[in-house]
Amino acid sequence: AAWAALGPLLWACGLALRGGMLYPRESPSRERKELHGLWSFRADFSENRQRGFEQRWYRSPLRESGPTLDMPVPSSFNDVGQDRQLRSFVGWVWYEREVTLPQRWTQDLGTRVVLRIGSAHYYAIVWVNGVHVVEHEGGHLPFEADISKLVQSGPLSSCRITIAINNTLTPHTLPPGTILHRTDTSKYPKGYFVQNTNFDFFNYAGLHRPVLLYTTPTTYIDDITVTTSVDQGTGLVDYQIFVQGSEHFQLEVRLLDQEGKVVAQGTGCRGQLQVPNAHLWWPYLMHEHPAYLYSLEVRVTTQTAAGPVSDFYTLLVGIRTVEVTERQFLINGKPFYFHGVNKHEDADIRGRGFDWALLVKDFNLLRWLGANAFRTSHYPYAEEVLQLCDRYGIVVIDESPGVGIVLAQSYGNRSLQHHLEVMGELVRRDKNHPAVVMWSVANEPASFL
Structure with missing residues (x-):
């Protein structure tokens, strides 16, 4: 009963985010x-x-503040350099990149330019050309800022992106931690402190996932929510689409199979597509043709002084059902047994930095093992990981960074509010992945507190 009540709560958290x-x-x-x-x-x-902050390093090129290092992105900063202080550094680090922009991005006021950061561990503050644009708490989920006005305000063809990141963990972060100050001056230098945690993996930090710029028209597809069901062999795809930038638009939806054939279509922001004799999304080794994906093509068109302008977005959709009975976990009405592992994103040198070669190797190992599932222990993984799970039929238990929650201070309203925000961001990002069949709120919390 508790889990039945929790599912709608998490879904509501994800949909309630702006x-x-x-x-x-x-x-x-x-x-x-x-x-x-x-x-x-x-x-x-x-x-x-x-x-x-005292010297406002974000106001001018970072090199003018003092010596800088070359730091690869994405990667953790901990093991890249030869300075041993970086390995266990706790506090603020600063990243900067000068970016040359296409001319149309800076001159076309009908183009919206967005900065997206896939992951910055743990608290991040972002400036563009010295102007504060966004802050984000939480080290494993993406965040964005619309920077159109900053890059379209003059003759500039480039912009300077500055990101300050603090990896300090407190009783109210996810995961939580504490700072231990070593006061014995016979053993430690003055002011020496360390990060204390209650989990069994290294607290890598930095820009762990891709940072990118992308564009849309000023009237654009902001979000899509898809749920699927099956009725006597007919696949049902319920969709809800949110559009920003205008209240006057036309919206068209098409569902294509893997051969590019249109199998269903509709109009409007909300509706249901019916697919007779649908190919279902099956887990790996559970069907001779697992992981079948359709393409949901969405087009929104608005009228402007220059004529009609359209925004296009394609979302991959797997038609499948998930059901939990008293004794079984069912996918598409058939019993599913989780054969799999707990994973981590760690690797030598790059830390938790995203790496396509390592990711594909991991999936080859999973399939070689005959695994059909894994849990994202103990934090949300990169979006590209879930895309491969959808593609290969690997079922996912999608876990929040709620690990090592053993302190009494971590069970108050402040921690609860942050935990709900993180779960909301997780559901918002991953809600449409057919591979995701379960949300994990926390790993082994000391809930008796």
């Missing part, structure tokens, strides 16, 4: 520019870790 978090995909109306590669980097080793 704005969508669709994965940035290129389309006839959308472009993206990856910002991976080398960024300028500097850790703030001052005693109070506040020198960067």
Whole structure:
């Protein structure tokens, strides 16, 4: 009964957040520019870790503040350099990147330019050309800022992106932690402190996932929510689409099979598509053709002084059902047994930095093992991981970063509110993945407290 009540609560948290978090995909109306590669980097080793703010490092190029390092993005900063202080550094670090923008992005006022950060562990503050644009708490989920006005305000063809990140964990963060101050001056230097945690993996930090810019028209598809069911062989795809930028538009929806054939279509922001003799999304090794994905093509068109302008977005959809009985877990009405593992995103040198080669190797190992599932222990994984799960039929237990919750201070309203926000962001990001069949709120919390 408790789990039955929790599911709708988590779903409501995800839908209540302002704005969508669709994965940035290129389309006839959308472009993206990856910002991976080398960024300028500097850790703030001052005693109070506040020198960067006191001297306003975001107001001018970071190199003018003092010595910087080349830091690859995405990666954790901990093991890249040769300075042992970086390995266990706690406090503020600063990243910076100068970006050259396409001319149409800076001159076309009908183009919306968005900065998206896939993951910044743990608390991040972002400036563009010295102007504060967004802050975010939580180290494993994406966040965005519309920077159109900043890059379209003059003759500039480039912009400077500055990101300050603090990896400090407190009793109210997810995961939680504490700071231990070592006061024995016979053993430790003055002001020495360490991060204490109650989980069994390293607290890697930095820009762990892709940072990118993408564009949309000013009237754009902001979010899509899809749920699926099956009625006597007919697949039912219920959709709800949110549009921002105008209240006057036309919206068309088409569902295509893997051969590109249109199998259903509709209009309007909400509706149901019916697919006779639907190919169902099955887990790996549970069907001879597992992980069948349809393409939901959405087009919104608005009239402007220059004529009609459209935004296009394609969402991959797997038609499947999930049901839990007293004794069984059912996918598409058949018993499913979780054969799998707990994973981590850690790797040598790059830490928790996203790496396609490592990811594909992991999936080859999973399938070689005959595994059909894993849990994202103990934090949300990169969006690209879930995309491969959808593609290969690997079932996912999608876990929040609620691990090591053993302190009494972590059970108050402040921690609860942050936990709900994180779960809301997780559901908002991952709600449409057919591979995700379960949400994990926390790992082994000391709930008796």
